Amino acid sequence: MNRPELEATDDATITARTDVYFNRTRAILARFGDVPVTYALFLRRPVLSAPRLLTDWLAQVASARGIEVRCETMFEEGAWVGAGEPLLYITGSFLHLVDLETLLLQKLGPACVAAHNAYRMCLGLPKARFLAMQARHCAGFEMQDMMDYAASVGSRAAQKEGALGFVGNSTDATAGYYGASAGFGTMPHALIGYAGSTLRAAEMFHETFPDADLTVLSDYFGREVTDSIEVCRRYPEMAAAGRIAVRLDTHGGRYLEGLDPQESYAVLERHTPGTIRRYRSETELRYLVGTGVSAAAIWRMRETLDAAGFDRVRIVASSGFGVDKCQVMSDAAAPIDVVGTGSFIPDTWSETYATADIVSYGDRQSVKVGREFLLRRASQRSNGKAVA
Known part of the structure; x- marks a missing residue:
């Protein structure tokens, strides 16, 4: 995709945004003499290789400075990389x-x-499609762009292993990462509040966008089942054609309409007996039979839609779908058609810290004690190329 320029490449901007000790080192080099060097870049945890934002920007800087930089990517984009490699x-x-x-x-x-998080989520629910809905949780557009790029890398890696993966996202600006021309989405809770009822919001949407499929956000009034069925009955032809979806986004402080702890256990026993006896933590138990969008809630919505004759209406699940929740939903065989998620954004930010060390100065290999593992080995793979 043609990406917008996210960051200036002029020296003044770079100087203002980089650590001062690097700027001072540059001044020392200007006085005492330059030398060709090689940097090794790595992370301290397993990841998927997602270097394109770095390499694209580096090429732009090299072009602006009129210099040649050789960038050797040691792994294909989307490949698994071990800690410290x-x-x-x-x-x-x-x-x-x-x-x-x-x-x-x-x-x-x-x-x-x-990218690694997105990959694991897609493999956790290989038969579900994913939508990247993280834009509202990002610290500006540069982060939004980075996260959509990452999700697309993780998705493609999972698709190679048979998962459906991410099929799009919620904004037009970064839809190209998923091969789409525009973002996906129908309505927020605010539209339902404005309309006064879930049905009226659906009618407003359909009248304004008659050719678009309809995804109904069902939890505003706490009547997920009642309101979803009402919308399906209002548009039976769309429901029969598979053009209606129900999005479950129930707040974590309450159960889906008609559920309580006892009925949640009963729902799982009806559809996936034995699952409840495999949970390993309180968090997993909550994902199965707790409040919010649980496996029991999804199964309950599916059986209600089917009983009402709307077996082609799809279920979109959102609210806290990260790696662990996806794995629990998979174990419960939850009938999810689409997952709306932003929870592939790294939760423990310290795990994202990348590190760079110079490993050679001219023809002399040198690295600080403890980082000898970064030194080049003859057997290492290389996709090296000059970026400018």
Whole structure:
């Protein structure tokens, strides 16, 4: 996709945004002499390789500075990378690379971890389609762009293993990462509040976008089952054609309409007997039979829709769907058609910290004690190329 320029490449902006000690090192090099160096970039945890934002920006900077930089990616995009394994080797002028380290690392670590999270989620629910809905939770557009890129990388890796993966996202600007021309979405809770009823909100949407499929957000009034059935009965032809979906986004402080702890257990016993006896933590138990969008809630909605004759109406599940919740839903065989999620965003941000170390100065290999594992080995793979 053609990405917007997310960050300036001029020296003044780079100087202002990088760590001061790198800027001072650049000044020292200008006085005492330059030397070609090679950086090794790595993370301290397993990830998927997602280096494109870094390599694209580095190419732009190299072009702006009129220099040649060689960037060797050690893994294909989407490949699994072990903790501490160098993802990239970057070779070029020390004078022109030293002040880039801060910004380069910002573009690598979070994307690689988010890609790994997205990959695991897709494999956890391989028969469900995913929508990336993280935009509202990002700290600005640069992070939004990074997370959509990461989800698309993780998705493609999972699709190679048979998962359906991510099919789109919620904004137009980054839809191209998923091969789409526009984002997906129908209505927020605010539209239902404005309309005064779930049915009226659905009618307003359909009157305004008659050719679009309809996804009904069902929890505003706490009548997920009642309101969903009402909308399906209002548009039976769309329901029969598979053009209506029900989105479950029940608040974690209450049960889906008609459920309580006892009935939640009963629902699972009807559809997936034995699942409840395999849970291993209180969190897993909550995902199965607790409040909010539980496995029991999803099964309850499915059996109600089917009993009413709406077996082609799809179920969209949202609210806290991260790696662990996806795995629990898979164990419960929850009948989810689409997952709306932003929970592939790294939860423990310290895990996203990428690190760069220089491993050679000219022809001399050198690295600080304890980082010898970064030194080049003859057997290492390389997809090296000059980026500018």
